[in-house]
Amino acid sequence: MRKQDITIYDVAREAKVSMATVSRVVNGNTNVRKDTRDRVMEVIKRLHYQPNAVAQGLASKRTTTVGLIVPDLTNLYFAELSKGIDDIALLYKYNIIITSIENRLMKEDQAIQSLLNKQVDGVIYMSDNLPDEAVEAFKRTATPVVLAGTKDKHDEFPSVTIDYKKADTEALNLLYNDGKRNLALVLDNSSTVVNTDNRIVAYNKFMTEHNLGKGHIYNNIKDYSDGYNLFSQLMRDNINGVIVTNDITAVGILNSAIDAGMNVPKDLEIITTSATQVASVVRPALTAIRQPLYDIGAVAMRLLTKMMNNEEISDKQIELPYELLKKQSTTNE
Numbered sequence: 001m002r003k004q005d006i007t008i009y010d011v012a013r014e015a016k017v018s019m020a021t022v023s024r025v026v027n028g029n030t031n032v033r034k035d036t037r038d039r040v041m042e043v044i045k046r047l048h049y050q051p052n053a054v055a056q057g058l059a060s061k062r063t064t065t066v067g068l069i070v071p072d073l074t075n076l077y078f079a080e081l082s083k084g085i086d087d088i089a090l091l092y093k094y095n096i097i098i099t100s101i102e103n104r105l106m107k108e109d110q111a112i113q114s115l116l117n118k119q120v121d122g123v124i125y126m127s128d129n130l131p132d133e134a135v136e137a138f139k140r141t142a143t144p145v146v147l148a149g150t151k152d153k154h155d156e157f158p159s160v161t162i163d164y165k166k167a168d169t170e171a172l173n174l175l176y177n178d179g180k181r182n183l184a185l186v187l188d189n190s191s192t193v194v195n196t197d198n199r200i201v202a203y204n205k206f207m208t209e210h211n212l213g214k215g216h217i218y219n220n221i222k223d224y225s226d227g228y229n230l231f232s233q234l235m236r237d238n239i240n241g242v243i244v245t246n247d248i249t250a251v252g253i254l255n256s257a258i259d260a261g262m263n264v265p266k267d268l269e270i271i272t273t274s275a276t277q278v279a280s281v282v283r284p285a286l287t288a289i290r291q292p293l294y295d296i297g298a299v300a301m302r303l304l305t306k307m308m309n310n311e312e313i314s315d316k317q318i319e320l321p322y323e324l325l326k327k328q329s330t331t332n333e
Helices: 008-015 019-026 034-047 053-060 076-091 108-116 132-139 164-177 194-209 224-236 247-259 277-281 293-308
Strands: 065-070 095-100 122-126 145-148 159-161 183-186 216-218 241-244 269-272 287-290 317-319 323-325
Touching (some): 019 034, 095 108, 108 122, 122 132, 122 293, 145 293, 159 293, 164 241, 164 287, 241 247
Parallel strands (some): 159 317, 183 241, 241 269
Antiparallel strands (some): 287 323
16 A cells, blocks of 8 residues: 555554544544554554644644735845744744735735635734735634734734834934934835834934924835935935835935935935845945844744744733944945
8 A cells, every 4th residue: 555545544444443533643632542542653653644734624623824924025024034934833833825915916805814714823914014904804813813024003913023113213313413414214105004104203203303394205115116216306305314114125226326426325325124135235235224034023923823822922012122234325334
């Protein structure tokens, strides 16, 4: 009998027990006599029987599978977050199903429901954007949900983030101390989400406290070409210091400035808030807020495992430390 042909029926026949007993042994049910359990396990080992994971999930109502919702599979920010999630998932023997909502081929709530229909045990949502339809979809399910790299407005869902207000304020202070006064904030998402809200609040507060006027906030600047094309508007607005929420966008602004003959950082200072590998390989290298992306992912996955196992959780809103890395795109390297 070939290894792949072995079924639970064969194990039950060889061990002279019912298929229900084999199922109980496989699923760790303690309501089986030791001698019977030992006999079943001996047959399983001898026949090289491998239980069907889907069948096990249906029997136990657990699939040992976690759903991961990612907005952009090509973005290094989310790739680094995913690495931390995957490593902890592997440690706790969970499989990962990835659902991408890139280019919005389906609505957010449809993507979430499609994932939940796969009977995942838990969901990790990774995005800088948390639209209302996603919140409502999560509220409708009993499946545990953890947000990685974002928060909901009312802290209804567990999350792992950094202190975005504090980080952006530190970056603004760096630009200000370098003598820059015309400061701008470039956002890759114009939706009203907590990360964006916190950054806008920090920016407006800083501008008011330092008597720098209303300032300039640019929304929906999402990729390299957006950043490259934005540079001309920055120059029309006399901007000499900018914080950008997307590394690729920041590189677009940087290259456009260099192509225009400007000196970075003398004429224009740039800080990005992601600090992926992109920020360090360009020249001049970009000063960046380094978020502990791997750790955010790993902690989010560990938090989810606790929720799935009904373990006690002392803190569901976790903020990890960040670091402001000073490079060549600001004066005080």
